[in-house]
Amino acid sequence: MSEELILRCEDSLEGIFTAIYDAFVYKNRMDGPYTDSIQIAVGEGGNLSLFAREISVATDTGKVYKTMRAIQTRLGFSVYDRLLCSLCHFADDRSTAVLGYLVRGFAKGLKVSEEFADPYVMRIVELSRKVYNEREKFYGFLRFRLIPDRKPHPAASAGDGGKGILWAEVEPKCNLIPIMTEHFSDRFPGEHFIIYDPVRKLAAVHEAYRSCVLVSGQEPVAERGEPDYMETLWKRYFAAIEITERRNGRCQRTLMPYWYRKHMTEFEKAD
Amino acid sequence: MTELTESGGIMEKLTILSDAAKYDVACTSSGARRSGDGRSMGSAHACGICHAFAGDGRCISLLKILMTNECIYNCSYCVNRSSNDVPRATFTPDEVCTLTVEFYRRNYIEGLFLSSGIIQSPDFTMGLLYETLFLLRGKYRFNGYVHIKGIPGASPDVVEMVGYLADRMSVNLELPTAEGLRTVAPNKVRRNILSPMRQIQNGIKESRRTHGVSSMKSRVYIDERTYYDQMAEVRDSYERLLDCQGRVAAIRQKKAEQSAESAWRLSEFAPGEKSAGCMQQDLGQSRLKRQTGQGLSHPNRYFVPAGQSTQMIVGATQETDYQIISVTEALYERFEMKRVFYSAFVNVNQDESLPALAQGPPLLREHRLYQADFLLRFYGFRADELLSEQRPNFNELIDPKCDWAVRHLECFPVEINRADYYTLLRVPGIGTRSAGRIVQARKHAALDFSDIKRMGVVLKRALYFITCGGRMMYATRLEENYITRHLIYNERPNQMLLPDGSAGTYEQLSLFA
Numbered sequence: 001m002s003e004e005l006i007l008r009c010e011d012s013l014e015g016i017f018t019a020i021y022d023a024f025v026y027k028n029r030m031d032g033p034y035t036d037s038i039q040i041a042v043g044e045g046g047n048l049s050l051f052a053r054e055i056s057v058a059t060d061t062g063k064v065y066k067t068m069r070a071i072q073t074r075l076g077f078s079v080y081d082r083l084l085c086s087l088c089h090f091a092d093d094r095s096t097a098v099l100g101y102l103v104r105g106f107a108k109g110l111k112v113s114e115e116f117a118d119p120y121v122m123r124i125v126e127l128s129r130k131v132y133n134e135r136e137k138f139y140g141f142l143r144f145r146l147i148p149d150r151k152p153h154p155a156a157s158a159g160d161g162g163k164g165i166l167w168a169e170v171e172p173k174c175n176l177i178p179i180m181t182e183h184f185s186d187r188f189p190g191e192h193f194i195i196y197d198p199v200r201k202l203a204a205v206h207e208a209y210r211s212c213v214l215v216s217g218q219e220p221v222a223e224r225g226e227p228d229y230m231e232t233l234w235k236r237y238f239a240a241i242e243i244t245e246r247r248n249g250r251c252q253r254t255l256m257p258y259w260y261r262k263h264m265t266e267f268e269k270a271d
Numbered sequence: 272m273t274e275l276t277e278s279g280g281i282m283e284k285l286t287i288l289s290d291a292a293k294y295d296v297a298c299t300s301s302g303a304r305r306s307g308d309g310r311s312m313g314s315a316h317a318c319g320i321c322h323a324f325a326g327d328g329r330c331i332s333l334l335k336i337l338m339t340n341e342c343i344y345n346c347s348y349c350v351n352r353s354s355n356d357v358p359r360a361t362f363t364p365d366e367v368c369t370l371t372v373e374f375y376r377r378n379y380i381e382g383l384f385l386s387s388g389i390i391q392s393p394d395f396t397m398g399l400l401y402e403t404l405f406l407l408r409g410k411y412r413f414n415g416y417v418h419i420k421g422i423p424g425a426s427p428d429v430v431e432m433v434g435y436l437a438d439r440m441s442v443n444l445e446l447p448t449a450e451g452l453r454t455v456a457p458n459k460v461r462r463n464i465l466s467p468m469r470q471i472q473n474g475i476k477e478s479r480r481t482h483g484v485s486s487m488k489s490r491v492y493i494d495e496r497t498y499y500d501q502m503a504e505v506r507d508s509y510e511r512l513l514d515c516q517g518r519v520a521a522i523r524q525k526k527a528e529q530s531a532e533s534a535w536r537l538s539e540f541a542p543g544e545k546s547a548g549c550m551q552q553d554l555g556q557s558r559l560k561r562q563t564g565q566g567l568s569h570p571n572r573y574f575v576p577a578g579q580s581t582q583m584i585v586g587a588t589q590e591t592d593y594q595i596i597s598v599t600e601a602l603y604e605r606f607e608m609k610r611v612f613y614s615a616f617v618n619v620n621q622d623e624s625l626p627a628l629a630q631g632p633p634l635l636r637e638h639r640l641y642q643a644d645f646l647l648r649f650y651g652f653r654a655d656e657l658l659s660e661q662r663p664n665f666n667e668l669i670d671p672k673c674d675w676a677v678r679h680l681e682c683f684p685v686e687i688n689r690a691d692y693y694t695l696l697r698v699p700g701i702g703t704r705s706a707g708r709i710v711q712a713r714k715h716a717a718l719d720f721s722d723i724k725r726m727g728v729v730l731k732r733a734l735y736f737i738t739c740g741g742r743m744m745y746a747t748r749l750e751e752n753y754i755t756r757h758l759i760y761n762e763r764p765n766q767m768l769l770p771d772g773s774a775g776t777y778e779q780l781s782l783f784a
């Protein structure tokens with residue numbers, strides 16, 4: 001039985017990737033077969049064990065990069081994507097689950113993804129499924145509001161002059177901003193848009209025909225300009241499309257629980 | 272770009288024309304996957320995306336509107352029929368485009384679903400839809416999902432031109448039998464519905480041939496290949512299943528086919544060349560040539576890449592569930608439909624020749640049909656296995672799959688660690704995803720009930736039908752009434768409770784039903 005170890009890292013993807021790197025270093029120093037005795041704790045949370053030794057990990061970009069590369073080259077992009085999504089879950093054990101998966105994956109190769117009877121593999125399936133589902137929901141439920149330009153930007157070309165900025169706020173349970181922006185930049189290449197998560201204070205900023213950047217820690221200032229007539233039209237459409245003979249609020253609630261509706265245009269109180 | 276302002280009357284038009292479109296149920300945005308092209312706006316997601324759920328619990332994915340609710344026809348089930356005195360409105364093509372693009376930018380919708388009442392003539396109407404679509408793709412550079420309704424009776428030329436710009440097309444069957452169609456939609460004839468369906472089917476096939484499967488995959492993702500592979504496998508496993516059941520399927524299978532045939536005389540619309548021949552008679556040599564020329568002049572386009580769909584109204588006429596799913600099966604097999612939709616009849620016109628439906632639209636029936644539809648598409652079931660002339664309607668109390676299982680207890684129990692994929696699929700509580708996981712995972716370790724539960728198997732339904740390592744989960748009787756009772760209790764516990772607090776039996780319940 002090898003010694004129990006807890007690596008405590010900062011609550012960010014970078015922090016976790018660094019901790020995974022360190023975990024492999026400690027694991028390789030252990031003698032005897034590895035018995036999943038290393039855990040990664042994120043931020044302040046997580047179970048404290050009396051018998052475990054705790055080591056705090058300082059985030060290191062070099063290690064982050066190496067970990068990413070190792071996963072991508074040895075297990076491929078789809079596994080990388082699945083693990084990245086699992087790490088965007090809020091569960092305390094997410095990073096330990098990913099570590100366990102990687103230990104098995106690096107030892108046995110790709111076929112590890114079929115071993116659904118293994119608790120670590122199954123945990124990754126659960127975590128990533130939840131994150132994928134929530135992301136799928138937000139692909140649909142996210143709403144942009146148009147913030148019109150005050151004056152057409154002098155540098156704007158004729159094609160995209162005066163189009164304004166699209167602004168969206170989301171409060172997902174999982175940390176979706178890092179993994180959901182690609183969908184929107186692919187769909188709206190020519191738009192300026194910002195997607196902001198006020199809880200995590202994380203924003204994705206997309207400038208027309210550029211790639212997205214993530215900005216964290218600061219609150220972007222959004223000024224709402226003129227009321228947007230499209231919003232009024234959309235609210236009307238939303239009301240008109242319902243078949244009242246078939247009203248079914250319970251079904252609507254199951255498919256779209258209240259917490260999703262907080263930032264959705266059609267559920268705003270009339271002002 | 273047209274500015275839509277409060278003065279333009281657009282609010283009124285939107286209200287009238289979305290209200291009039293809402294009874295069309297097909298509103299998915301699935302079937303095509305297309306990344307953005309880096310310049311124009313829009314992409315498509317293979318499984319579709321729901322952007323909201325309306326108060327009736329239906330998904331809102333596309334902006335579903337009519338071009339106009341004027342109509343020269345008089346179908347008795349339809350709000351827009353000519354004899355109704357309702358406010359009428361017509362969009363201009365630019366208005367439709369602006370609404371679509373502006374809604375899309377704000378991420379309200381996944382694309383457009385444009386249908387129309389018939390104004391002036393079918394050809395004129397279809398032309399209007401084409402003009403709109405042409406503007407939307409060209410001038411507005413919209414690359415998102417578009418579903419266009421084929422107008423019965425429109426000439427093949429326009430249908431073809433629309434097909435090269437739309438993602439999906441649908442021509443509604445409207446009613447499960449041609450007989451029903453004659454009584455409630457006297458202006459629509461069978462031929463005008465089935466020939467464009469056949470034309471679209473042939474167009475899709477030809478376009479896929481021209482592009483080759485691999486080149487299509489690079490730009491538009493169509494899961495056709497997988498689909499056919501899977502269907503081949505389904506058939507395979509079905510054969511094996513039949514062997515083990517020792518049943519003569521061929522004879523029984525014909526029954527559903529015959530039922531569909533007598534409903535629509537589908538065989539008159541033979542696939543492939545022959546149907547081109549029948550169009551030739553209708554149109555004359557020269558038009559046919561022009562029509563084929565169209566396709567060749569769009570070598571870079573795909574014809575209806577997301578496939579075609581259709582819809583039937585359920586409960587307006589007297590058809591049985593058996594007739595309906597027989598027709599469905601024929602549509603999937605002989606017209607290669609991507610989806611068939613069912614719409615519970617709502618008597619919007621309070622028309623006396625149609626059922627009054629005091630208990631509201633037949634929603635449970637609609638639900639059972641969708642469940643059965645799923646079994647036909649993904650689980651390898653045949654219409655004849657689910658229902659027959661002697662048992663023409665679905666059980667209201669348990670779903671079609673459970674219903675099938677309790678009537679075929681001789682096929683159970685199934686051993687989780689050995690049974691093949693399609694045999695697993697026939698177990699209630701096991702879906703495509705969990706069956707797939709079981710097949711993969713058991714290569715590495717023998718599975719037990721707790722393992723398969725984690726893989727998504729619904730044990731409270733499956734436990735009567737499976738063994739793990741030769742052992743059942745509980746000691747249960749493999750007996751029809753006993754299992755049925757438990758399955759009903761699972762689905763709706765409150766219905767089963769009798770006034771004295773005890774649980775009712777299946778026999779007692781069927782007295783109430």
Ligand code: SF4
Pocket residue numbers: 342343344345346349350351352353387388389456
């Ligand atoms: S053709 Fe019939 S179903 Fe279609 S809009 Fe006109 S009346 Fe309604």
